[in-house]
Structures are given as C-alpha cells and as structure tokens.
Amino acid sequence: MTVRQVRVWASLMMNTDLISADKKILNAFSIDVEDYFHVEAFAKHVSPSAWSGYQLRVERNVDNILDLLAAHNTTATFFVLGWVAEKSPALVRRISNAGHEIGCHSYAHQHIRRLTPEQFREDTRRSLGLLTDQGQKPVLCYRAPSFSIARDTLWALDILVEVGIRIDSSIFPVHHDLYGMPESSRFPHWRNHILEFPPSTMRKLNHNIGAAGGGYLRLLPYAVTRWAIREINNVERQPAMVYFHPWEIDPDQPQIDAPLKSRLRHYTNLSGMRKKLEHLLADFRFGTVTEVVQRLPLYSNQTPALSS
Numbered sequence: 336m337t338v339r340q341v342r343v344w345a346s347l348m349m350n351t352d353l354i355s356a357d358k359k360i361l362n363a364f365s366i367d368v369e370d371y372f373h374v375e376a377f378a379k380h381v382s383p384s385a386w387s388g389y390q391l392r393v394e395r396n397v398d399n400i401l402d403l404l405a406a407h408n409t410t411a412t413f414f415v416l417g418w419v420a421e422k423s424p425a426l427v428r429r430i431s432n433a434g435h436e437i438g439c440h441s442y443a444h445q446h447i448r449r450l451t452p453e454q455f456r457e458d459t460r461r462s463l464g465l466l467t468d469q470g471q472k473p474v475l476c477y478r479a480p481s482f483s484i485a486r487d488t489l490w491a492l493d494i495l496v497e498v499g500i501r502i503d504s505s506i507f508p509v510h511h512d513l514y515g516m517p518e519s520s521r522f523p524h525w526r527n528h529i530l531e532f533p534p535s536t537m538r539k540l541n542h543n544i545g546a547a548g549g550g551y552l553r554l555l556p557y558a559v560t561r562w563a564i565r566e567i568n569n570v571e572r573q574p575a576m577v578y579f580h581p582w583e584i585d586p587d588q589p590q591i592d593a594p595l596k597s598r599l600r601h602y603t604n605l606s607g608m609r610k611k612l613e614h615l616l617a618d619f620r621f622g623t624v625t626e627v628v629q630r631l632p633l634y635s636n637q638t639p640a641l642s643s
Contacts, residue, residue, distance in 0.1 A: 360568040361630060362575040363532065364411040364621035365438070365504065365548075366400060367478060368393060368419055368426075371582040371589070373444045375481040376597040383443055386418065392588055394423045396581035401433050403609070407616035410434050412624040414478040414504075417442030417462030420469055427469035436623035437466050438476035439500070447483040447491050456494050463498060476624050478578075479505035482514040482534070492527035502628055504532045504576065509543045517543055522573045523631055530628060535575040537563050548578035553604045557611045564619055574627045577615065584609045 370393040372381045381389070397413070404411055413430045415437060420427050431437055442462035447455060459477070466474045477500045484491050484505035495503055506526075508519040521543060523532045535547040545551035546563035564575045582588055586605040591598070615621075628634055 359620075360572075360574055361620050361622045361627050362564065362568070362577065363624045363627040364404075364409060364616075365478070365576065365578045365624060366397075366411060366413045367440050367578060367580050368397060368413050368415040368430075369440065369444055369480075369580060369582070370419065371585070371601075372591065373416065373418075374580075374582075374601060375444075375446060376600050377591050377593050378446070380591060380593045380597075383445075387422075390589055391422060392585055393419055393581050394426055396585050397426060397430065399584060399609075400581060401430065401435075403612060403616070404435070405433065407613075409616055409621050410436070410623050410626070411621065412436040412438050412476055414438040414440035414476065415462075415466055416440045416444055417458075417465050418444065420462070420465045424469060427466055428471075431470040431472060436476065436625055437470045437472065437474055438478060438504075438624065439463055439466055439474050440478050441480050444480040446481050447479055447488040452490055452494060455491055456498070459494065459498055459500075473499070475499070475501040477503050477505065479503075482507040485514065485516045489527065492529050492531075496528050500529065502530045502532055502624055504534065504578075504624065506531055507534050507545070508536055509545050522571075523628065523633060525633065530634070532576055532624060532628060534578055535563070535567055537566065547575050549580065549583070550600060552577070552579060552611055552615075553583055553608050557614050560611070560615070561618055564615075568619075574631075575619075576624075577621070579608070579612070584612070 370391060372386060372389045413435055415427055427437055439462050442458045463474050477495050482505055492503060506516050506519050507514050508517055508521050510517050519533065521533060521536050521538065523530060536543040537546045547560055552560050567573050567575045583605060
C-alpha cells in the first residue's frame with residue numbers, strides 16, 4: 336500500500352456505517368499459503384536456495400486459520416505454494432478434509448516477469464502435480480505470486496488454460512510498485528478463455544484502491560474494509576474477494592533483515608490482523624472462490640461445470 340492510497344482511504348473514513356451489510360451476497364474468502372520468507376518484499380534479501388534454512392511457521396498458522404473458519408462455519412479457498420506442499424505434505428490434505436478448496440499459488444513464488452513462458456509452465460505443472468496428488472481433487476483456481484499477471488505477462492493466462500485452470504485471481508486492477516493493471520475490470524470477467532476474479536478494489540477519486548485484503552486490510556482501520564465490502568455488495572451488487580497470508584496472523588515470526596520500507600510493509604499491525612478477520616467473518620457471508628463464481632450470471636453455461 337502506498338502513502339497516496341492511505342491518504343485517499345483516510346478521506347473516505349466519514350460515514351462508514353451508512354451502509355448495512357447484506358448477508359445475502361456470498362463473498363470469496365482466500366488465503367495465499369506461503370511463509371514469511373517467501374514474500375516479494377524480501378525477494379532481494381532471501382534467496383530461494385536459502386529457504387530451507389528458515390524456520391517453517393506456515394503449518395501452525397494455517398491450523399489457526401482452519402480453527403477460525405470452523406468457528407464461523409465458513410469455507411475458503413487456500414492458494415497453496417507448491418514448495419510449502421512439498422515441505423509439509425500433510426497440510427493440503429488437512430485443508431481439503433476440512434471442506435475447503437485448494438488453489439495453486441505457483442511452486443517457487445517467482446514473479447512472472449522473471450520467468451519465460453516455458454519456466455512458468457513447468458513451475459505451474461510442478462505445483463499442480465503436488466496439490467492434486469495430496470488433495471486428491473482437481474485444482475481449478477490459480478493466483479500468481481505478487482499478483483504478477485499484468486499487461487506484459489498476459490501470456491500466462493493462455494498457459495493456465497492449457498494446464499487446466501478455470502479461474503484466475505492474479506490481476507489486481509490498481510497502481511502498485513510490485514504489481515497492478517489498473518485498466519482491468521474490477522469485478523469477475525472473462526479474459527483469454529479464463530474467468531478472472533480480481534482482488535477487491537474501490538473506485539474513488541478516479542483511482543482504484545485496494546480494499547479487502549493483505550496490507551490494505553492489515554494497515555487500515557477495520558471500518559474502512561467493512562464499508563468497502565458493504566458498498567461492493569449493496570451498491571455495486573458484486574461479490575468481494577478477500578485475501579491474506581498465514582504469516583499476517585503471526586506477530587512472533589522471525590524478523591528478516593531488509594530495508595525499512597519492506598519491513599514496514601510486512602510487519603506493521605500483525606498483532607491486530609486476527610481480530611479483523613474475526614470481524615469480517617461475523618459481518619459478511621463467505622465461501623470458496625468456486626462457490627462464488629458458480630452464482631455469477633456471467634458463469635452461466637459458458638464453461639463446463641466446476642467440479643471438485
């Protein structure tokens with residue numbers, strides 16, 4: 336999140352309770368299953384070859400998320416990193432057995448701009464093989480590391496279709512230093528023969544602003560996120576896409592030696608994230624990405640049934 340985005344959101348803080356929640360609308364709840372040392376903000380300081388030397392905390396954090404979802408009788412989509420599935424082979428089965436959907440978050444968490452099409456294809460297939468074998472169900476949803484499908488990497492969508500992905504959630508319609516394609520649709524739409532379900536944004540002051548996940552949820556007051564989802568649901572009559580990472584509910588995680596900007600982006604407000612998730616689950620209805628997509632008019636009969 337940029338300083339400009341924080342300022343714009345701050346200007347919207349008045350009258351955040353004017354719109355009440357409409358619990359008839361089902362929103363998508365998603366988790367990007369990676370660990371604290373995988374994030375793009377630390378990519379220049381933590382080499383993938385060194386990952387095995389870091390303390391693995393993702394499994395305990397996912398277990399806490401599973402308990403939280405069970406307490407609210409909510410299902411979600413877990414976009415799992417293939418590397419994590421390989422290191423914690425029981426985790427995918429545990430998520431699936433709890434009634435949740437397994438999605439793919441790549442194998443090695445590499446920004447797509449750093450990959451050739453063949454490298455991207457191999458990375459995706461490697462992850463899909465692990466996730467399908469462990470979960471014993473088809474994997475139909477994909478989210479790129481750091482939302483790195485943008486103007487110059489749209490070729491990745493064709494490869495996703497080729498390997499069997501039906502729903503993508505990788506194009507973030509915002510301006511950001513690490514990702515973004517602001518001209519893209521803010522809501523679910525068809526693109527390159529795949530259904531694109533972007534993370535939620537609000538359109539204010541001629542800008543799209545991230546509204547319901549990751550740093551946007553963690554750094555801003557909860558009232559802003561609540562207001563944004565209510566407006567998306569009640570005014571724009573669209574489902575919201577919420578996303579976050581297991582490390583965001585882990586304030587005791589080890590500290591990575593990185594520049595101040597990266598550390599502020601990663602570590603700020605970790606201690607308050609779980610409470611915000613509890614509020615979200617109490618205030619809105621959520622389900623898996625596929626459950627939400629199947630309710631959309633644009634889904635209709637344009638694609639084979641999404642079965643898992």
